[in-house]
Amino acid sequence: MKRFALAGNPNCGKTTLFNNLTGSTAHVGNWPGVTVEKKNGVYKKLSEPISIIDLPGIYSLSPYTSEEVVSRNYILDEKPDCVINIVDATNLERNLYLTSQLLEIDVPVVVAVNMMDVLEKAGDKLDEKILSDRLGVPVVKISALEESNLEDLMKVAFKASQSHRDGSSIIYHKDLNHLIGDVKIAFKGKNVENPLFHAIKLVENDEIETKMHEDLLPMVDDFKKTFNDETFGDDIEAIIADERYQYISKNFAKAITRHEPKPDENQKENKSDRIDKVLTHKVFGLLIFAAILFLVFHFTFSENLFFLGGLFEDVVPSFEGTMYEGLFWTDAGINSPGVILFNFFDMSFSGIIEAVGGAMESGLGEGHWLTGFLCDGVLSGLFAILGFLPQILVLFLFFSIMEDTGYMARVAFILDRIFRKFGLSGRAFIPMIMGFGCSVPAMVNTRTLADENEKISTIRVIPFFSCGAKLPILVAIAGGIAEQFGFGNVDLITYSMYCLGIIVAIVAVLFLRHTTLKGDAAPFIMELPQYHWPQFKSLMIHLWDKAKHFVKKAFTIILASQIVIWFLSSFGWNWHMVDSMQDSILGSIGMLIQPIFTPLGFGSQLTSIGWVFAVAAITGLIAKEDVIATFIALGAAAVAYINSGNVDPAILEALEADEEGVTAVVTMIQASGITWQGCISFIAFNMLTIPCFAACATAKAELKEGTFKWTLLFWIVTSLLGSTFVYCFLSMFSADSLAWAIPVTLVLIGLGVGSIFLIRYLNNKKVKVA
Amino acid sequence: MFTNPDTLWIEILVVIATLIFLSAVIGVYIYKRVHQLPTGDCAYCHKSKKQLLKEFYKEFPKQ
Numbered sequence: 050m051k052r053f054a055l056a057g058n059p060n061c062g063k064t065t066l067f068n069n070l071t072g073s074t075a076h077v078g079n080w081p082g083v084t085v086e087k088k089n090g091v092y093k094k095l096s097e098p099i100s101i102i103d104l105p106g107i108y109s110l111s112p113y114t115s116e117e118v119v120s121r122n123y124i125l126d127e128k129p130d131c132v133i134n135i136v137d138a139t140n141l142e143r144n145l146y147l148t149s150q151l152l153e154i155d156v157p158v159v160v161a162v163n164m165m166d167v168l169e170k171a172g173d174k175l176d177e178k179i180l181s182d183r184l185g186v187p188v189v190k191i192s193a194l195e196e197s198n199l200e201d202l203m204k205v206a207f208k209a210s211q212s213h214r215d216g217s218s219i220i221y222h223k224d225l226n227h228l229i230g231d232v233k234i235a236f237k238g239k240n241v242e243n244p245l246f247h248a249i250k251l252v253e254n255d256e257i258e259t260k261m262h263e264d265l266l267p268m269v270d271d272f273k274k275t276f277n278d279e280t281f282g283d284d285i286e287a288i289i290a291d292e293r294y295q296y297i298s299k300n301f302a303k304a305i306t307r308h309e310p311k312p313d314e315n316q317k318e319n320k321s322d323r324i325d326k327v328l329t330h331k332v333f334g335l336l337i338f339a340a341i342l343f344l345v346f347h348f349t350f351s352e353n354l355f356f357l358g359g360l361f362e363d364v365v366p367s368f369e370g371t372m373y374e375g376l377f378w379t380d381a382g383i384n385s386p387g388v389i390l391f392n393f394f395d396m397s398f399s400g401i402i403e404a405v406g407g408a409m410e411s412g413l414g415e416g417h418w419l420t421g422f423l424c425d426g427v428l429s430g431l432f433a434i435l436g437f438l439p440q441i442l443v444l445f446l447f448f449s450i451m452e453d454t455g456y457m458a459r460v461a462f463i464l465d466r467i468f469r470k471f472g473l474s475g476r477a478f479i480p481m482i483m484g485f486g487c488s489v490p491a492m493v494n495t496r497t498l499a500d501e502n503e504k505i506s507t508i509r510v511i512p513f514f515s516c517g518a519k520l521p522i523l524v525a526i527a528g529g530i531a532e533q534f535g536f537g538n539v540d541l542i543t544y545s546m547y548c549l550g551i552i553v554a555i556v557a558v559l560f561l562r563h564t565t566l567k568g569d570a571a572p573f574i575m576e577l578p579q580y581h582w583p584q585f586k587s588l589m590i591h592l593w594d595k596a597k598h599f600v601k602k603a604f605t606i607i608l609a610s611q612i613v614i615w616f617l618s619s620f621g622w623n624w625h626m627v628d629s630m631q632d633s634i635l636g637s638i639g640m641l642i643q644p645i646f647t648p649l650g651f652g653s654q655l656t657s658i659g660w661v662f663a664v665a666a667i668t669g670l671i672a673k674e675d676v677i678a679t680f681i682a683l684g685a686a687a688v689a690y691i692n693s694g695n696v697d698p699a700i701l702e703a704l705e706a707d708e709e710g711v712t713a714v715v716t717m718i719q720a721s722g723i724t725w726q727g728c729i730s731f732i733a734f735n736m737l738t739i740p741c742f743a744a745c746a747t748a749k750a751e752l753k754e755g756t757f758k759w760t761l762l763f764w765i766v767t768s769l770l771g772s773t774f775v776y777c778f779l780s781m782f783s784a785d786s787l788a789w790a791i792p793v794t795l796v797l798i799g800l801g802v803g804s805i806f807l808i809r810y811l812n813n814k815k816v817k818v819a
Numbered sequence: 820m821f822t823n824p825d826t827l828w829i830e831i832l833v834v835i836a837t838l839i840f841l842s843a844v845i846g847v848y849i850y851k852r853v854h855q856l857p858t859g860d861c862a863y864c865h866k867s868k869k870q871l872l873k874e875f876y877k878e879f880p881k882q
Contacts, residue, residue, distance in 0.1 A: 413826050413829075
């Protein structure tokens with residue numbers, strides 16, 4: 050099967066083209082650096098199937114970044130039958146720099162000029178014949194987004210792949226050309242493939258070439274001794290780069306006919322510039338970002354949309370008296386789209402569980418262990434976790450829209466100003482914001498950070514950016530707090546918790562960058578993409594990817610955890626079923642570890658059933674969704690304890706009628722006697738503690754040897770100290786705990802400040818000794 | 820448990836099915852660990868990133 054490689058600059062539309070050619074669902078984003086590995090797919094519309102390889106976006110074939118190494122190695126070593134070089138029509142000159150390097154390789158090249166729709170909309174025209182004549186390879190105009198001319202492109206590429214092509218250069222510097230020619234002959238003598246490319250790279254003093262062909266280095270070094278350029282001295286790499294750009298600007302300007310602006314249009318900025326003036330404003334930019342983020346949370350989690358609750362005080366809930374009561378609105382207000390979807394799934398699942406439970410009880414008899422196992426141990430937890438899926442998808446739909454329109458790239462730009470003060474560049478913000486989706490790809494993205502200390506700091510704080518898996522914890526506990534303690538809106542609590550994660554990340558970075566991981570922030574250069582409307586297909590790809598991962602996880606690891614938790618909470622050490630959860634294996638383990646969490650507000654100060662919080666915190670290490678799944682699995686078992694008279698009988702009724710996460714949390718709050726401060730500390734602990742196994746494995750792979758163990762320690766210490774501080778600080782707002790909370794909080798602040806000064810002092814001392 | 824002869828076969832069936840499911844999940848996990856394959860939620864991402872890193876470190880060995 051023939052193989053065509055897609056190569057081009059970051060954010061020029063390679064992945065969109067790849068998806069449209071192969072019908073794949075690879076992640077597409079409107080910011081540079083989305084593709085960090087090569088992907089394979091098959092194009093089937095030609096006489097024979099063609100394997101398409103989507104290479105990471107690169108600016109050159111010099112080994113400055115891992116993406117450049119991967120792309121270069123693929124083209125040189127794997128020898129594709131054709132390279133389709135995608136260039137952005139709106140940034141032609143910069144994109145052709147890479148083209149000039151690809152042309153030096155002995156491989157058929159076809160240039161696909163993408164984003165023609167944007168170029169034509171601006172009134173500009175491109176003559177592909179001029180471009181093709183100057184480059185010496187076929188040129189096809191396309192629009193990957195609108196899927197126009199893609200079949201022509203593949204036909205041209207197929208035709209090009211049927212003949213051999215020798216590399217060609219656009220370097221016309223007389224002396225350098227002479228040297229390149231000599232080195233090329235030497236490479237040919239050594240039977241090296243692609244001699245022109247290797248020769249130019251060796252002359253450029255390319256890191257890989259100089260390592261691989263040390264024997265040819267004296268040839269270049271001798272030349273350098275007699276060579277001196279007026280502007281660049283003996284920096285041959287700079288001279289060659291200049292040569293390329295000079296050739297491109299001289300020869301390709303004719304290919305584009307720019308739209309003649311009317312006199313009054315001269316001063317006008319384009320639409321993107323005008324939007325940027327507001328969205329990237331020094332002050333308003335940040336406020337707009339905070340407002341947008343709040344709106345996203347409001348539309349996803351609010352049970353009081355647009356805060357119209359007051360108008361609904363005497364209104365009858367929607368679908369009153371049915372299983373879907375309160376689906377669209379309640380007396381608290383209108384539900385947001387996220388809550389409507391959540392309610393729909395949750396109410397449907399509750400109906401299924403009730404029906405299954407009823408059928409099993411009539412068949413097997415009341416109180417049969419199988420009913421408890423299937424309804425409480427398997428279905429409740431599984432359905433409760435699946436019930437969160439619509440809300441997660443709504444949240445990620447908003448995030449995907451922000452990403453696809455190009456706004457996220459602006460957010461990185463806005464935050465660069467702030468992050469720089471803390472010792473990180475805006476570049477570090479990109480992996481952090483990816484952490485809102487999943488920590489694994491976010492940690493991998495830190496490879497783009499050149500400074501090792503900046504990379505370690507970023508990896509350590511990525512788990513603080515609440516990922517999708519932590520969402521059920523936030524929603525259920527926030528729902529429990531709102532219901533039990535009468536705290537305003539769930540969306541406000543959830544939004545605050547996301548902000549808490551960001552604040553802790555900033556404080557942690559500040560601490561790390563001024564103590565153990567010192568260093569200056571690297572300059573942040575990022576091309577801001579044009580704003581465009583998000584593509585429906587691309588949004589659906591994002592959501593499908595998220596849903597697939599979530600459902601797969603629910604039916605494997607979470608279901609398995611549920612079964613194990615049910616078993617451990619139903620059996621004692623003598624392998625007999627126990628009447629009370631307190632006597633179970635899980636109960637005894639929970640009570641053993643419970644004191645560890647006392648300073649955090651959910652330890653020994655709770656009632657004897659309070660160990661459930663300790664167990665939930667630990668099961669969350671397997672998968673974060675397990676925290677709420679644990680509550681749900683143990684919720685029904687807690688009924689026995691509730692019957693002892695510690696809990697409002699109304700809650701017992703609610704628990705029996707409805708198996709949603711919030712009710713289970715409310716049950717636990719009532720049964721354990723935990724305070725709202727303890728609940729928030731519990732969320733904080735789960736936000737800050739060691740991430741799931743997959744994220745830990747990725748962190749270990751990404752960090753240099755010997756660093757991972759300190760990273761684990763950092764997570765443990767941060768989660769314990771952070772949650773303790775949150776608990777003590779919030780306890781100052783309660784009259785019952787004011788007396789001890791003030792001195793303890795002050796001592797914690799004092800210890801924090803003291804330790805920073807101590808580490809700084811020790812570091813300075815070390816430098817002086819050195 | 821296992822006291823009612825009428826429901827005994829269902830109970831045994833559920834226990835066997837549960838054990839098979841748990842063994843499969845744990846077995847797949849152990850297999851992946853032994854063969855150093857990616858495990859967890861983002862196994863695909865992890866797998867591809869690991870390959871990328873391998874290629875990168877081949878060119879630029881870890882210090």
